[in-house]
Amino acid sequence: MITGKNQIGYKQSAEGAKKYKTANPVTNSDNPTVFYEATQLEIDEACSLAAHAFSTYSKLPGVKRASFLNAIADEIEALGSDLITMYMQESGLPEGRAQGERGRMLGQLRMFAELVKNDTWRLPLLQDEGGNLKKTYIPLGPVVVFGASNFPLAFSTAGGDTASALAAGCPVIVKSHPMHAGTGEMVATAITKAAQKTAMPEGVFSNLNSSGKEVGEQLVKHKGIAAVGFTGSHHAGRALYNLAAARETPIPVFAEMGSINPVVITQQAISKRAGQIAETYTASITQGVGQFCTNPGLIITVKSEETTHFIEILAKHLEATPGGCMLHTRIQEGYEKSKNEIKAQESVSLKVVGSSSKPNHTTAALAVVDGTSFIANKTLHKEVFGPFSMVVLAEDKNELLNIINSLEGQLTATIIAEDSETIALQDITLALQSKVGRIIYNGVPTGVAVVDGMTHGGPYPASTDSRFTAVGNHSIMRWVRPFSFQDFPTALLPDYLK
Template sequence: MITGKNYIGNTLSAKGATTYQTCNPKTNQPNEVHFTEATSEEIDQAVHMASQAFTPFQNCSGAKRSQFLNAIADEIEALGDTLVQTYISETGLPEGRAKGERGRTVGQLRMFAEYITTDEWRNPKISGESKELRQYLIPLGPVVVFGASNFPLAYATAGGDTASALAAGCPVIVKSHPMHAGTGELVGSAIQKAAQKTGMPEGVFSNLNSSGIEVGVQLVNHPDVKAVGFTGSIRGGRALYDLAAQRKEPIPVFAEMGSVNPVIITNNALKEQGETIAQTYADSITLGVGQFCTNPGLILGIKSEELSSFVEDLGKKTAAIDAYCMLHPAIHSAYEQKGEAIINEPETTVVAAHQGDRDENYAQAKIVTVSGDAFLKNSKLHQEVFGPFSMVVQCDDEAQLLQIIGGLEGQLTGTIIAQEEDYKDLSPLVERLQNRVGRIVFNGVPTGVAVADAMTHGGPYPASSDSRFTAVGSQAIKRWVRPFSYQDFPEELLPEILKS
């Protein structure tokens, strides 16, 4: 049952007078439940409880926190079809996507549960002949997590930020995303049940409702909050980053933000497999209605007959794919506005756009093209259009292509599609991309982010606010810890992990 209330520790609370509803983007009608925004009193209570829970929670053994994470996974699975149908009603996404994302969410929780069963991840070190210095990683404190709009499970209430922060020993307060508050409450209930079943201190998790920015601002400004996790727009992430930096005690904001994910295709690759590449990328551009942070929004090649044919073929294949519902009317409206702004630039040519019948909030996939000169001169063309939209830049030569890559803002991914005969000439391209992206994909597509130890999901600003960290994979836990050293301590006073 969805109540529309806030979870403050183990208690459901609705002290405020402001309410809102989520929207079913397929029907363009509000869903039934009214959600009550958290008040300043409830925010203070949630953060105070998290602060009180921090010491006992960080002192829990890795095995105990592992049990907690596995219990969360179990409780999410136990929500069954209720969670799936709520997810569908708030996102317009199909059942297969809902179940797939639930599987990924549960998988992340179980991965971190396994990762912390031993203390090796805390990187213990002992230095000096007399072993006078001993260091390990300790948690930062209460963490605020902002749910993402495009992944209501995997990047939201019990998503990667929450899972990694809890694994590290940090209590979490989630600012639930207003577009899927019902999904968030259900998952929040699963976390609370798991916390109680495994004996976690009350306050280790809270879930707060908010349709605007006020709750988020108060959370980031609260002196007992020690770090922030965010997935969303550049504007939103930067606002939180600036807010956190202006505090009396500045705190880190780990924000994963915008990216156009450049794809470079050589002419040799186009000669050998141009039609296959066109279909692969038409599918990638429209996957999930283009609502992935790794969507290939920028494709670069060197002018040739092969590139001209590819552009035309990509346009036809993309336009032939059925339109589908976007996550929310506001997201659809932003897609239309940003796409039109790009199209209305005088240098831009629309190659193709989906022409079939479309219901309200259904996205019209578009492929546009510009010259390398035009792209270099007009920074407006560099901006992300969140949705099934991609721009092909036709460069004069390799030097111009490298110049374009070097001038891009930071990106999550870069992709190279090449033949073996190209390998000897790829070093300058790889080096230039390496300075602009967090991950290079070779002969593949950027959509699809593996939850794995070696995954980097981040990159130079504005792809993320701190390129030293990843938001996906086991290493995401390192965002929520800091190094700490004991010097000249008696053996009996040291934590077990640092004893000889």
């Protein structure tokens, strides 16, 4: 049963006067539950409990934290179809997507449980030169995690940020996303049950409701918070980053803030398989109604007759692809606003308009612009969150490289080429490498595998710290810091360093 209350440690609380509801974007109507926004006193209580919990939780053996993480997965799994139903009511996403995302969330929890069963992940180093030194990694402290609008499960309440922070030994306070507060409460209840069953200290987890930005800002500024995990827009992520830097004691903000994910297509590839590429990229551009941070929002190639033909094929495929329901009215309105802003720019032509008469629904849009105009106009570099892509036409390879060099930091880049061109692609590869966290060859950027080889991050503004990934076991390193013991008595060392 959804109560609409905040989860603060082991109790539920609804002290605030500010209330709100989530919405069903498919029916374009409010869901029934009233949610209570957290007050300053409730925020203070959650942070105080987290700070007290940290002193105990951070010292627990890895096997106990692993037990907690596995218990969370078990409790979430026990929610069954009720969680799927709530997810669909609040996101408008289909059942298959809900089930897939739940599987990803459960997989992440169990993956981190396996990782921390022993302490090898801390990379313990023992060295006698320069003194008897023992180096390890220790947790930072309580972490605030912001739920993501486009992933109500995998990047939200018990998603990758929460799972990795708990695995590292950091208590977590989730700032629940207002679009899926009911889904968040169900998952938060499961986490709380798991914490109680495994005898975790109260305050190891809390879940706070918020309809706006105030609760998130108060959490980031709170002296009890040691780090922040965020997935969302550049505007919001940068605002949180600035708040954290302005504190008396600055704290790290690990924000993933979106990307236009450039795709470079060679002339040989277009000449040999224009139809196949157009079909493949139509599916990628429209997957999830374009609401992925790895959506291919930019296609860069050299102007030619073959390119013109490719654009025509791509446009026809996109026009023939049925539209879909976006996550929320605000997201659909934001998509239309961003698309119209691009359309209004000089030298831009919209080959596919993208619209729908159904509330909160839309279809794909495709724009085309010349390379010189793209380089000169930073408005064209902005992410359009939805089923949108822009083709940038370079005069030649030199201008194509200039286009790449004009780009801001991105999560991914893709090269579509023939294998016979590999030597000629070295300069393009090097140019892209300086701009992104991951390069794909003859594939699509959509689809982020939860494996150790995956880098989900990139140079600013794709993320606030390109040295880290938000996906895979290595994402745990965001929540720890290096620490050395010098000439220490064995009895005072952690067990794994004895």
